[in-house]
Amino acid sequence: MSELGVFIDESGDFGPYKTHAPLYIITLVFHEQTRVDISKQIEHLKTRLVEQGLSENHAVHSAPLIRKEGDYVTFNLVQRRKIFKVLFDFMRLSDISYKSFIFHKKELPNHDALVSRISRNIGHFLRENLDYLMSFDKIIVYSDNGQKEITNLVNTLFNAYLEAEVRKVSPSDYSLFQAADMFCTLALLEEKLSSNSLSKSESTFFEKESKLRKNYLKPARVKLFKSSQQFRRF
Template sequence: MELSVFVDESGDFGEYDYHAPYYIISLVFHNQSNDIQFDLSHFNDELAYLNLSNHCVHAGPIIRSEEEYKGMSLDERRKILKKLMAFIRHIDISYKTIYIEKKHIKDSIEATGKLSKQLSSLIRENMDLFCSFDVVKIYYDNGQVEVTRVLSSVFNALLENVEFRKVIPSQYRLFQVADLICTLKLTELKLENHTLSKSEKAFFEDERTLKKNYLKPIKKKEL
């Protein structure tokens, strides 16, 4: 049996910035014995109906109306994320996020250390799960070298059945799911600290809608 782990991050290891106060890593777990092909095809069809065939969904730019979403209306952008949320609700996956608040961190060495400890705890707390698989494959796009180091050092130190795969985000829907989970975790943290941006407030309408349509459904998938 194979456990696939799709990893994405939000933030960077640079100095503290009020606009990006957190560094978040999300890990999406999929038991390859659980077939998601039907839901995957349905999701791809739903995007095609929106004239977005073979489109790589990128949650942050959708919310902020950036990059390829710049010319889209608010309603069009919401539809894309709602389709992805529906896909997540229907498939058998789980996830976990780890994060640090950067204003309490001196440098990238301390940041790497704290994230490594959190990831170690996550693996140890779920050791029976990880060891029940013949192989645990970690999928990451190698976007940030510090994350690659954290993943490699911690997983290899604690598990013997680990393999690593460099991914292109557009080729894996579950990597796009990991991207959305990072974005929603950041949104949740900002909501708790009353620091939501204007674009986030506009996209999610109000606190009740954000919690009901996004945060609560995602929370049900948490490991």
């Protein structure tokens, strides 16, 4: 039986537009679970996290890591960069793909308009790729049920188009949740670069914009979900 895993994470909130938080981003990470074994990459990730002074089951959260917040307040800049690279290398070496949806809250008048736009864009994406998605015998959507709007959208859209199984899980239980989190962060950073609005902590963390583009944004694009990818049966 062929099986596709879809891991969903988001960045931002459904509150009104604010200058310091103008975007809402949602990312889907795709893993062909019965075809592609990433157990070695996961074990390597766990080993590297322990080497950096973290638990092997630690769920890396990219944005707090960059800002030196939460679990990372005691880590210096060099240590935090190493942790970031550990997760990035896991993503780079794993045979996965992703799709990020970016919404500019300033363009949307209210909460309902944002929810509607997200639903329309993700629905369009699913319809556009139905041949590929329906080539799997089973689709499992993994969500942490963090925001009720996303929970409702996931249940409605994935059940309507694909009759997918939706599972509520903890990010610490699945390394690909952490990948989805980092892809969200990278999408946000790319948007900020385009408007010259990187924060001080972001500029310090990556040193130079050229390093951010070369070392992270460009390699991440290799993992973008290709809407034209070939229909496959197993």
